[in-house]
Amino acid sequence: MEKRLVLVVCGAGTLTSVMAAQGIEEGLKKRKITNVKVKAGRIDDIERHKDDLAVLVSTMKIKQEYSFPVFNAVAFITGDEDGQEQIISEVVNILK
Amino acid sequence: MEKDILLDEKLIITNLRATEQQDVLKSLFSKLHKEGCVRDSFLENILKREENFPTGLKLGKYNIAIPHTEPQFVNKSALAVTTLEKPVNFRRMDKPEEEVPVDIVIMLALKEKNDHLKVLGKIIQMFQSSQVLESLKKANNSKEIIEIIKSNL
Numbered sequence: 001m002e003k004r005l006v007l008v009v010c011g012a013g014t015l016t017s018v019m020a021a022q023g024i025e026e027g028l029k030k031r032k033i034t035n036v037k038v039k040a041g042r043i044d045d046i047e048r049h050k051d052d053l054a055v056l057v058s059t060m061k062i063k064q065e066y067s068f069p070v071f072n073a074v075a076f077i078t079g080d081e082d083g084q085e086q087i088i089s090e091v092v093n094i095l096k
Numbered sequence: 097m098e099k100d101i102l103l104d105e106k107l108i109i110t111n112l113r114a115t116e117q118q119d120v121l122k123s124l125f126s127k128l129h130k131e132g133c134v135r136d137s138f139l140e141n142i143l144k145r146e147e148n149f150p151t152g153l154k155l156g157k158y159n160i161a162i163p164h165t166e167p168q169f170v171n172k173s174a175l176a177v178t179t180l181e182k183p184v185n186f187r188r189m190d191k192p193e194e195e196v197p198v199d200i201v202i203m204l205a206l207k208e209k210n211d212h213l214k215v216l217g218k219i220i221q222m223f224q225s226s227q228v229l230e231s232l233k234k235a236n237n238s239k240e241i242i243e244i245i246k247s248n249l
Contacts, residue, residue: 012165014206018216019217059190078155078224
C-alpha cells in the first residue's frame with residue numbers, strides 16, 4: 001500500500017509539532033490533497049511509524065538518517081511564510 | 097485569553113538580569129511553581145529538555161525562546177514570560193549547534209497534549225511579530241506586559 005502518513009515531530013510532542021502539523025494540514029488541504037494523514041508526535045514516535053511514513057517533518061534537527069525524506073518545519077514556529085510554502089510544496093511533491 | 101491558560105502579572109518578570117540560560121529557566125519556574133501551576137519535577141525536566149531539545153528561535157531583531165515540557169509535570173496550564181535586561185544565549189531549535197541571543201523567554205506549562213490549540217496558535221503568532229516583541233521589550237512592568245499580550249490575542 002502507498003504510504004500516506006506525514007509525521008511531524010518535536011521534542012515534547014506538545015507544542016511545536018502540533019503547530020507545524022496544523023500548518024501543514026491546512027497547506028495540503030488548500031492544495032486539495034486530502035488522502036493523507038498528518039500526525040503530530042514526538043521524536044520517539046518515529047520508530048513506531050517508520051513503515052508507514054511518506055515524509056518526516058521536524059521542528060528540531062534530526063541527526064539520524066532515514067529511508068524517507070526529512071524536512072525541517074521551524075518556519076511554522078518562526079512565522080517565516082516563504083519557508084512554510086516551500087515545505088508544503090516539497091511535501092506535496094513527494095505525496096503526488 | 098481563554099480562561100484555561102493562566103496569564104497573570106504574577107507570572108511575568110521584566111528586565112531580568114541574567115547571564116546563564118539556567119538562571120532564566122529557574123526564575124520562570126519559580127513563578128509558575130509559586131502559583132501552583134507546575135510540580136517540583138518540572139524544573140529538572142525543563143532543564144533536561146532544553147539541553148536535549150533546545151527552544152531558541154531566531155526571528156530577526158528580537159529573538160525568543162519557548163521552553164516547555166510534557167504535561168505530567170504540570171498542574172495547570174499557564175504562560176510565564178520574562179524580558180531580559182541583556183540577551184542570553186539559547187541554542188537554536190532548528191540548529192542546536194548554533195546559539196541565538198534571546199531577548200524574551202516564554203515558558204509554557206501545558207496540562208494537556210493537543211489542548212488549547214487555538215490559543216497556542218495565537219500566542220505563537222503574536223510572538224512572531226517584531227512589533228509586539230518590541231513593545232514587550234520596552235515594557236517597564238508586569239502589568240504592561242499582560243496588557244500587550246491580552247490586546248494581541
